[in-house]
Every structure is written in structure tokens, then in C-alpha cells.
Amino acid sequence: MPIGAISKSTRLIFEQGKRLLLPSSLPSCSRSSMASCNPVTELSARQILNDVDNFVFDCDGVLWDGLTAIDGSSETLKRLKNLGKKVYYITNNSTNTRKKYKEKCEKLMGIPVTEDEVLCTAYAAALYLHNKKHKGKVYVVGNRAMGEELDQVGINHTGIGPDVVGDKSMLTDFAKTELDPEVNCVLVGFDPDLSLNKMVKGASYARQEGSLFLATNEDSHLPLRSNVTIPGTGSIVAAVKVPARREPIVIGKPNPTIFNVLKEAHGLDPSRTMMVGDRCNTDIALAKNCGLHSLLVLSGVMKQEDVDRDKISADPEITRNLPDHVANCLGDFGKHIPESSLPRESFCMLRSYHNKSSAVRTDDILESMACTKMDVKVAEEIMESTDNFVFDCFGVLWKGEAAVPGSVETIALLKSRGKKVFYLTNNSNDTRQYYVNTCHRYGFNANEDEVLCTAYLHSRKFTDKVYVIGNPGMAEELDRFGIRHTGLGPDIVGDQRRLEDFIPTELDPEIGCVLVGFDPNISFTKMVKGASYARRPDVLFLATNEDTHLPLDTEDVVVPGTGCIVASIKVPARRDPIVIGKPEAAIFNVLKEAHNLDPARTMMVGDTPSTDILLAKNSGLKSLLVLSGITTQTDMEALVTSSDPVTRRLIPDFYAENLGALGQCIQQLGEEN
Structure with missing residues (x-):
């Protein structure tokens, strides 16, 4: 597209080059106020x-609510313009183009607006990629507006529109997902067509070495006045970044990137510019990051009680983002603005990674950090001090279609020595009987x-009707205990394209609990309902587990775990669930009470430090980590060399290449005796 055919701001941005949008080039602004709020x-x-000469307005929750102008907002803008003030509009909403x-501004505010005065994240993301001279294809978890803005700057992209799960019924079906080798960037925005297929592809591309991972914003929910909670882009970003185990570059507020577009295009002086918004963690944080004045209005996301809570917070990040001024709505500011110009007056005002260049042997590092590798002496200690063995399944006992080498023999050997053996899994897809049959199939x-x-554990707890984001295995266990439930199966978006289309969502008044597990049919409609129910203080909010990804044996494809689905609900609900599965002690306590187990004489054997080993720590058990599943030798090395006390709590008592190593050592021990 010829440069002469595009807008003034775009032309100036192109001329400035990529320095405008690269995070490393952003100035560190620290304008401070003697008083806040x-x-x-x-x-x-x-x-x-x-x-202030320049006013930058957030839109949703500040100027309008859905399709309705907020009282006083239009008159305030008109008065500011009459005084010669410059007015701009910045929004994290990626669902619309600047046009x-x-x-919308002209229709609801009743004033003329130019495209140069509007900046939305769909446009800013396209500019970011253009100014980086991005070559390759972008996988977009997003909407048509994002595609249009990418098209305007000639960026090749794919992914927009529905990508239904279809007849995929097994977890391993998702591991066969075909990936496009041309994709080297993932861009996540608001996507009403979000599906597990998109999560798989987005996480897989973002996980690839050298790929670029961008998000338009991380807003938790939309500022709509309704008893229905509409998840924001942050919930969709969470569904991708959790399994990708990587943070994206955020284009929108509070990143200075988006303000710098206006600053460079219009020659704005930050010290004479005010940001007006309804969120402290995005709008006011942007003001702090860019050295702007700030005004918080309470007509959107935040209310007075939120401000009062933030003012006494012990978190310096929260108190840093307190606004200079607060008003109930924009009209409360506007009523003090005269209709003609004023004379100028003066007023008094977690993980630390091991250095790979080190010549120290990994085994030496692990031994020095009280994480002992399996050998005959260790096996002897374990057999003498342990009566009960609790095993994770996938990655420990089997992987794919085969048992892990030596695992069948080790379990049989332990049982022959009088040890009690139990099988404990965070997988909520299947019933206990299914797992019994699976165990038999592997030997x-x-x-x-x-x-x-x-799936069995949570069904011991409930009496109310449950909204289930889950699978048939969970439903079967609930049915066994006569617990009413709803939500299972597909709940497609249909022709709902606009954010406002989700407000009429019908909610069931009988719901007393939200239960989230692995759901291959996850959709934006389910996210709306789950977050809306979980937002109610009298509703119980439970999750089967928060595993980030599934330990499927594939090099390229990342299959998201239940944790990404949980994240997509808890982010807009602004509430953490009670986690039923590992690493919470509740799941072990069921075994403990049913079989009278002594925690001090029980060992947890697993392949994931953040669930299996942490369960052992939380329950007072011994722990053995096997490297046949998710955790690699490199991961272990990073774990034991970390200085973070939270990370160091995940270090196991013992580790082995696989479960067969324990069995071999037990056999050698018997031969020596």
C-alpha cells in the first residue's frame, strides 16, 4: 500500500521505524504526584x-457502557474541545478497527472524530509487526478486526474464525494436530471462537524456539453493567500462555508502546497529558509508566470500595498505580469545565536457570542440593522406611500406548514385598473404573x-446444582452420587459476534457451584457462564487441577492441560478456585482416611514437581521424582540450583530415570541379602 495513501499517524510511525514500538527502547517515566486519589x-x-493540554480517554466504562453513552461524557468532551484541548481515544479492545x-465515537458522543485520534490494539499490534519488519506468518487467536488491520500493513496471517474440535474424543487426538511450518508469531486478542483446537495451536506455536508471542491486552473482563461477567482478552491470553509456559509481549495498556504511538504522531508532551480510565491496573498504570497525569472514573470496572482497598494495600505495585484524581463518572469532571476558554492560572500542586557454560556435572549439582539419585543404598532406605506408595500414572507408569520400561515389574515387586500401592491422577476425564481397566491393559x-x-473426589462434596466445565467422566461420578449438574457437552457461540451479544446470556438461579476440569468443548459461551456463576460470592468454585499441559509424547504439539481452562475462568471471575487435585492435600486425605495411611511412611512417586512433589510436601510424604514424563534432567538442574524458596520447595527427596530404576535396585538389594 503506498505510504501516501495512509493516515498521518501511520505515516509518521513508519518514518520513525521500529524504535517506536520495541519495548527495549521505551523510556522509563516516573511522574509522581504529591497526593493520590x-x-x-x-x-x-x-x-x-x-x-493539561491533551486528554487521552479509555472508552468502555468511561465514555460508554456497551451501546449506551454514560451520562455527561459527551458534554465533557464537547467542553474540552471548546477550550482548545486535544482529545484522543485509546482502547484495549481489539474487536474493532479504528474506523x-x-x-462509534461520533454516534454516541455526537462530536466529529478522526481516525488519527483513535488508537486500538488491533491497529497497534499490526504496526508493531510492520515496524519489526516481520517476515513469516502470524497465527491469530483473535477476530476479524485484527485480520483487517494486519491486511492493511501486508502481514500474512491465519487462524481467524471457528476451529471446531469435531470428533476428537481422545487426548491423543489433539497431539496429532498439524502445525503450519510458516508460522513464527502468535498474536492473541479477543476471540469469540476460542476452542481447544486454537489453544493447542496457539500454545504450540508460542512454545517454539524463536517464535514471537504477542497479546493485544490482558484485561480480565469487560466493563459492562450486567449480572453476566464477560471475560476479557486476558482470559483468552491465559488459556494460551499457561500451556505455553511463556509470557507474551503486551501491546496495549499498561505497556507504554500504545501511548508512544500517539506521542510520536502528534508531538504530545507527557507532562501536559492526562490519561482518563476506569482501571488502575491498565489505564492508571499506563499513566504512571508514561509520566502522565491520571483521572480514574468509577463508571466502569472499579468502584469506590476498590479504590479504598488499593489505598491501604501492602503491595507497592498496587499503590504505585493509584490515580491523581477520582470522579464518579466523567460528567462529574465535566460539570466543572466552563463552556468557554479560561485564562491560564497557577495553582499549587521464580526461576533461576543454571549457567550452561558451567563445567560442573549435573549429578554432582543434584547430590549437593539434597536431591539423591536412585541407587541400591537409596532403595534400601526407601524400602525400610516406606509402607505405602502412591503413584501418578501418565508419565510414571505409562506413556502413550506402552508402559514405561520396568514400571509393571516394579509395581509387582513392591506388592510382593507387602507394600501397599495406590494410583492417584489429576486427570478428570475418566472414572475410577476406567482407570482400573486402563491399569489392567498395561499390565x-x-x-x-x-x-x-x-472426577471421583469432587463428587463426595456437593449438594447443590453444579455448572460443569468438564467431560463425561466427571458427569458419571456426579451421577453416581445423585448430584444435579449442567453444562456438559458443546455450547457453541453461534452467530454472537459482538461483545454486547453475550450480555443476554441466561443464567440458572439454582447453580451453587462451578466445577472446572478438562473440557475439549471449551468455548467462549462456557467461559461467560462459568465466570458469571463463579463471580457470585455464594457460589462454590472448584477445579480438579491446574496442570499446565498434558505429558503427551510429542516434540512440536503442546496439548493444554486443565490449568489453561481454569485460568480462562478464574481471570474474569477475579477469584481463585479451590483445587481438588494435586498439589492440594485434600486428595491425599481421601486415601489417608480410607486406608488409614501414615503420611510419614508413605511415598509419592510422580513426574511433575509442581503437582506430585508439592503434594508430598503439603501432605508430609516422602517423594520420588521420575524423569520419564514431563520433567527432564535440565529441568531438574534448574530446579535444584534455584535460589527462590518457593521453587526450592519443589525439590524431591529422590530422583530416578524411571520407575524401573527403583525396581532394579530393589532386586539387587535382594540378591545382596
């Missing part, structure tokens, strides 16, 4: 007008009393 009065309004926002002689899965 001052209510807007006639005096303070005149001071603002004296000190659409221009049209393990298990019975139902020895098996505990999260």
Missing part, C-alpha cells in the same frame, strides 16, 4: 485544565479402591 472538585478541575471506533493389577482420580 483526590476527588474532583471545582478547584482541582481548574487545576487540571491549567496543567469502527471512529464511527498393572489394580482394583477400584486403589485408584483415586479427581
Whole structure:
């Protein structure tokens, strides 16, 4: 597209080059105020007008609510413009192009607006990629507006639109997902067509070495006045970044990137610019990051009680983002603005990674950090001090279609020595009977009393009707206990394209609990309902587990775990669930009470430090980590060399290449005796 055919701001941005948008080039602004959270009065309004030439407005929750203008917002903008003030509009909303926002501003505010005055994250993300001279294809978890803005700057992209799960019924079906070798960037924005297929692809591409990972914003929910909670882009970003185990570069607020577009295009002086918004963690944080004045209005996401709580917070990041001024709505500021110009007056105002260049042997490092490798002496200690063995399944006993080498023999050997064996999994897809059958298929002689899965555990707790984001295995266990439930199966978006389309979502007044497990049919409609129910303080919010990804044996494809689905609900609900599965002690306590187990004489054997080993720590058990599943030798090395006390708590007592190593050492021990 010829440079002469595009807008003034775009032309200036192109001329400035990529320095404008690269995070490393952003200035560190630290404008401070002698006082914070001052209510807007006639005096303070005149001071603002004296000190500020440029006003930058967030839109949703500040100027309008859905399709309705907020009282006083239009008149305030008109008065500011009459005084010669420059007015701009910045939004984290990625669902519309600048042209659409221009049209909405003109319709609801009743004033003329140019595209140069509007900046949305779909446009800013496209500019970011253009100025980086991005070559390759972008996988977009997003919407049509994002695609249009990418098209405008000639960026090749794929992924927009529905990508349904179809007849995929097994977890291993997702591991066969075909990836496009041309994709080297993932861009996540608001996507009403979010599906597990998109999570798989987005996480897989983002996980690839050298790939670029971008997000338009991380807003937790939309500022709509409704009893329905509409998840924001942050919930969708969480569904991708959790399994990718990587943070994205955020284009929108509070990153200075988006303000710098306006600053460079219009020659704005930050010290004479005010950001007006309804969120402290995005709008006001942007002001702090860019050295702007700030005004928080309470007509959107934040209310007075939120401000009062933040003012006494012990978290310096929260208190840093307190606004200079607060008003109930924009009209409360506007009523103090005269209709003609004023004379200028003066007013008094977690993981630390091991250095790979080190010549120290990994085994030496592990031994020095009290994490002992399996050998005959260790096996002897374990056999003498342990009566009960609790095993994770996938990655420990089997992987794919085969048992892990030596695992069947080791389990049989332990049982022959009089040890009790139990099987404990965070997988909520299947019932206990299914797991018994699976154990038998791989060669393990298990019975139902020895098996505990999260689908069985949660069904011991409930009396109310449950909204289930999950799978048939969870439903079967609920049915066994006569617990009413709803939500299972597909709940497609249909022709709902606009954010406002989700407000009429019907909610069931009988719901007393939200239960989240692995759900191959996850959709935006389910996210809306789950977050809306979980937002209610009287509703129980449970999750079977928060595993980030599944330990499927594939080099390229990442299959998201239940943790990404949980994240997509808890982010907009702004509430953490009670986690039923590992690493919480509740799941072990079921075994403990049913079989009278002594924790001091029980060992947890698993392949994941953050669930299996942490369960052992939380329950007072011994722990053995096997490297046949998720955790690698390199991961172990990073774990034991970390200085973070939270990370160091994940270090196991013992580790082995696989379960067969324990069995071999036990056999050698018997031969020596």
C-alpha cells in the first residue's frame, strides 16, 4: 500500500521505524504526584485544565457502557474541545478497527472524530509487526478486526474464525494436530471462537524456539453493567500462555508502546497529558509508566470500595498505580469545565536457570542440593522406611500406548514385598473404573479402591446444582452420587459476534457451584457462564487441577492441560478456585482416611514437581521424582540450583530415570541379602 495513501499517524510511525514500538527502547517515566486519589472538585478541575493540554480517554466504562453513552461524557468532551484541548481515544479492545471506533465515537458522543485520534490494539499490534519488519506468518487467536488491520500493513496471517474440535474424543487426538511450518508469531486478542483446537495451536506455536508471542491486552473482563461477567482478552491470553509456559509481549495498556504511538504522531508532551480510565491496573498504570497525569472514573470496572482497598494495600505495585484524581463518572469532571476558554492560572500542586557454560556435572549439582539419585543404598532406605506408595500414572507408569520400561515389574515387586500401592491422577476425564481397566491393559493389577482420580473426589462434596466445565467422566461420578449438574457437552457461540451479544446470556438461579476440569468443548459461551456463576460470592468454585499441559509424547504439539481452562475462568471471575487435585492435600486425605495411611511412611512417586512433589510436601510424604514424563534432567538442574524458596520447595527427596530404576535396585538389594 503506498505510504501516501495512509493516515498521518501511520505515516509518521513508519518514518520513525521500529524504535517506536520495541519495548527495549521505551523510556522509563516516573511522574509522581504529591497526593493520590483526590476527588474532583471545582478547584482541582481548574487545576487540571491549567496543567493539561491533551486528554487521552479509555472508552468502555468511561465514555460508554456497551451501546449506551454514560451520562455527561459527551458534554465533557464537547467542553474540552471548546477550550482548545486535544482529545484522543485509546482502547484495549481489539474487536474493532479504528474506523469502527471512529464511527462509534461520533454516534454516541455526537462530536466529529478522526481516525488519527483513535488508537486500538488491533491497529497497534499490526504496526508493531510492520515496524519489526516481520517476515513469516502470524497465527491469530483473535477476530476479524485484527485480520483487517494486519491486511492493511501486508502481514500474512491465519487462524481467524471457528476451529471446531469435531470428533476428537481422545487426548491423543489433539497431539496429532498439524502445525503450519510458516508460522513464527502468535498474536492473541479477543476471540469469540476460542476452542481447544486454537489453544493447542496457539500454545504450540508460542512454545517454539524463536517464535514471537504477542497479546493485544490482558484485561480480565469487560466493563459492562450486567449480572453476566464477560471475560476479557486476558482470559483468552491465559488459556494460551499457561500451556505455553511463556509470557507474551503486551501491546496495549499498561505497556507504554500504545501511548508512544500517539506521542510520536502528534508531538504530545507527557507532562501536559492526562490519561482518563476506569482501571488502575491498565489505564492508571499506563499513566504512571508514561509520566502522565491520571483521572480514574468509577463508571466502569472499579468502584469506590476498590479504590479504598488499593489505598491501604501492602503491595507497592498496587499503590504505585493509584490515580491523581477520582470522579464518579466523567460528567462529574465535566460539570466543572466552563463552556468557554479560561485564562491560564497557577495553582499549587521464580526461576533461576543454571549457567550452561558451567563445567560442573549435573549429578554432582543434584547430590549437593539434597536431591539423591536412585541407587541400591537409596532403595534400601526407601524400602525400610516406606509402607505405602502412591503413584501418578501418565508419565510414571505409562506413556502413550506402552508402559514405561520396568514400571509393571516394579509395581509387582513392591506388592510382593507387602507394600501397599495406590494410583492417584489429576486427570478428570475418566472414572475410577476406567482407570482400573486402563491399569489392567498395561499390565498393572489394580482394583477400584486403589485408584483415586479427581472426577471421583469432587463428587463426595456437593449438594447443590453444579455448572460443569468438564467431560463425561466427571458427569458419571456426579451421577453416581445423585448430584444435579449442567453444562456438559458443546455450547457453541453461534452467530454472537459482538461483545454486547453475550450480555443476554441466561443464567440458572439454582447453580451453587462451578466445577472446572478438562473440557475439549471449551468455548467462549462456557467461559461467560462459568465466570458469571463463579463471580457470585455464594457460589462454590472448584477445579480438579491446574496442570499446565498434558505429558503427551510429542516434540512440536503442546496439548493444554486443565490449568489453561481454569485460568480462562478464574481471570474474569477475579477469584481463585479451590483445587481438588494435586498439589492440594485434600486428595491425599481421601486415601489417608480410607486406608488409614501414615503420611510419614508413605511415598509419592510422580513426574511433575509442581503437582506430585508439592503434594508430598503439603501432605508430609516422602517423594520420588521420575524423569520419564514431563520433567527432564535440565529441568531438574534448574530446579535444584534455584535460589527462590518457593521453587526450592519443589525439590524431591529422590530422583530416578524411571520407575524401573527403583525396581532394579530393589532386586539387587535382594540378591545382596
